[in-house]
Amino acid sequence: MTKRITISEVGPRDGLQSIAHILTLEQKLAWIEAEAAAGVTEIEVGSFVPAKVLPQLADTGEVVRRSREIPGLTVAVLVPNAKGAAAALEAGAHKLTIPLSVSETHSLRNVRRTHAQMIEEARQISAMIAELPQEQRPHFEGSLSTVFGCTLEGAIPDAQIARLAEQLRDAGCHEIGLSDTTGYANPAQVRHLIRLVRGVVGKEAVTGLHLHNTRGLGLANVLAGLEEDITTFDSSLGGLGGCPFAPGASGNIVTEDLVFMLEAMGIDTGIDFEGLMKARAILREALNPEEPLYGFAPEAGLPLGFAYAEARV
């Protein structure tokens, strides 16, 4: 099993897009800086969508520019299309993720585009990236969302998933992510789909999972992913988040609980739990008081005698 895992914090994107309250630029940066200070090395700081769709993320360009000043931080963003990617490249994001919902019904609902249209967007983004000097090219991920099932279509056939993964790879994505948008995933399915997609695009192209805890299986699904040598897990501080366009689908896995599990298992995350608790306090302060934050480890605290996989300084 892999002994070093990257946790990609998605709260500033996936979390904030699902709540009505709009954080200020300074509040977002205070949160991002606190997580980076805790040792988080990759943060999805926003999404380049029209401000009228998600006003919560309207300042993503500025968040990217400011976050780039944090040493060692990979600044990731979501881009629903080529127009968003152009803005992301201009702002200097290190990683771009385009979501392709394997449920076409959800794709139309979420980004108002068919599968063919989304693949074409991915192609255009790859072309834009190829025009950049080598050292300025961001990492480009195609994320298969609703891949564990859709609240509108139910289960998606393996053949359709495999075909879309191949098309994303052919469109120039460096990496194919698997995203449990709806919180439907179970550990057996996690293993199955990782193997299915790797069978099409290669093992090295499938390294990340985006999981939700909607039905409580989030960390069990992480364990299944670990056993398949997944090396990056998305999570959200306080479990903030969900998909506003998939009814009933809420709750990213909780960064705090994920860090506790991995470290307790002897798997290094480089992240300090107390530092995360400071970031959680900053987030708590920035949100409306009635906004729930999730997580068990923050409530219960670390076990007596807890030790990190690698000693913290």
Next chain:
Amino acid sequence: MTKRITISEVGPRDGLQSIAHILTLEQKLAWIEAEAAAGVTEIEVGSFVPAKVLPQLADTGEVVRRSREIPGLTVAVLVPNAKGAAAALEAGAHKLTIPLSVSETHSLRNVRRTHAQMIEEARQISAMIAELPQEQRPHFEGSLSTVFGCTLEGAIPDAQIARLAEQLRDAGCHEIGLSDTTGYANPAQVRHLIRLVRGVVGKEAVTGLHLHNTRGLGLANVLAGLEEDITTFDSSLGGLGGCPFAPGASGNIVTEDLVFMLEAMGIDTGIDFEGLMKARAILREALNPEEPLYGFAPEAGLPLGFAYAEARV
């Protein structure tokens, strides 16, 4: 991986002992009957402890006698000592579990007995069982509690755990259970301790796990247990429960979420989710309104297109 799992509902014992409100005999039986009707085949219905210690469980003898009338149900009880076991045998319990806290500090706090005294209790219970006609002898489990760490002592040395497992086996326990009393367990540790204890008492003697969800890792720990061929998991409807003598240690894993996970993975539990929801409603009604019930699947519902491992009639 095992394809049929027994879920042992411990809410009427572990759940009720941790809340102040006392359910009536009829309320308990309505709950137990509803779970049995949902397909639960083993229920820990109470504990033979002095009524002044746990008045919530004072009617355990009568609960056992009435529960025995439910066809096909294994009626399990906790017995802290030989005196409790005598009462359990008289009532006709099918399964007796004696908890031996591997943390002696916790043992003294919980049952006011040293390790040596507890092993002697187990010996006396075995002797009582041996006097019964073969067909009346209950299954006798010795459960290693706080085996994943203690809120008072921290981590317990492997050698101490192995020694106590061996002593319980030598005292006549048919089975050695592992119990995460404090919610400290992580999946790597689950695997390690199952292997450690099996190395001493044999694989066939270690078949069950009692897990809590205190730090959110409950179902991930179940997955680790499944991969080690564990066949029985304790859980509690609505996650009711915890240990009143281990500060901060609360929350059994949730029966509803456990059933969802296993069935979604294609592992048969024989339990109907809708039936569990009916039992949950009965429990909800019996508890004080402010008493929290846990569980993600009950809130989110089953995924669109969900299918049981084996079709329900």
